[in-house]
Amino acid sequence: MLKKLKEKLHKQIPLTKYMQISPEEIKEDKLITTAPIEPNINDKQTGFAGSLSTLVTISAWSACYLVIEEQLNFKDTMIAVIKSDTSYRAPVTKNLYCETTMPNEEEIKRVKEKLDSKGSASLRIKSQIIEDEKVCVDFEGIYVIKI
Amino acid sequence: MLKKLKEKLHKQIPLTKYMQISPEEIKEDKLITTAPIEPNINDKQTGFAGSLSTLVTISAWSACYLVIEEQLNFKDTMIAVIKSDTSYRAPVTKNLYCETTMPNEEEIKRVKEKLDSKGSASLRIKSQIIEDEKVCVDFEGIYVIKI
Secondary structure, rough: HHHHHHHHHHHHHHHHHHOEEEEEEEEOOEEEEEOOOOHHEEEOEOHHHHHHHHHHHHHHHHHHHHHHHOOOOOOOOEEEEEEEEEEEEOOOOOOEEEEEEEHHHHHHHHHHHHHHHOOOOEEEEEEEEEEEEEEEEEEEEEEEEEO | OOHHHHHHHHHOOOOHHHOOOOEEEEOOOOOEEEEOHHHHHHHOOOHHHHHOOOOOOHHHHHHHHHHHHOOOOOOOOOOEEEEEEEOOOOOOOOEEEEEEEEEHHHHHHHHHHHHHHHHHEEEEEOOOEEOOOOEEEEEEEEEEOOO
């Protein structure tokens, strides 16, 4: 499932391939995504803010996609971020490691009901880039889903 | 000045080169930056949210950099985004065109005083991606500067 998602991202969104973004695993309620530091470096030899922002944005999108298209089995949906808040708390100095909180059962039930009745719904997703147990980037995005 | 900035970005931040981000001109109080759609496309054949986010984030950083390093002549400063809010209002379907509002005289005076007295300051910068006179992306970032 995550291998298929990675192939889809790299094929359809060239920037994710250049950044070498990789959905790695789902651990408890977290989707883990990673990217090496080299293509994502800045002038200070730390993670470029644009790369950090891209990683959290596509990771949270991926969490939505996995719920909507894999778990709920809606196909060819439109999922798009409409708003995001990002806090950059500390520089990232190693390979990028991102944890995204998957929607819980209650949220998934609400979204399914909305999609069945209205054809559209939204999800609020949190994503963090973490290094040595420290949160470097804190992201929250609102994603709309249309079927 | 903008040619030098473009060379710096492309040399030091590989993602900006891949995206072909280009600082084009300063028109009245706006810094104009652009990027072609091709390397920045998504699965819906519109501008990828990660690319849009990266373009506004680095464009607002560039506005800070031009004020601090070119206009005020501080050198080798640390300029970093610490917080950003982004609204994605409409899909981008053509080459990316971004307008960033340069800090005004009063803000520049305040920042210079802060840097001279404390060695650090912050700037709040607005940036928009526009297509056919419609605002597609609205961004505001807070940048800290240290000398």
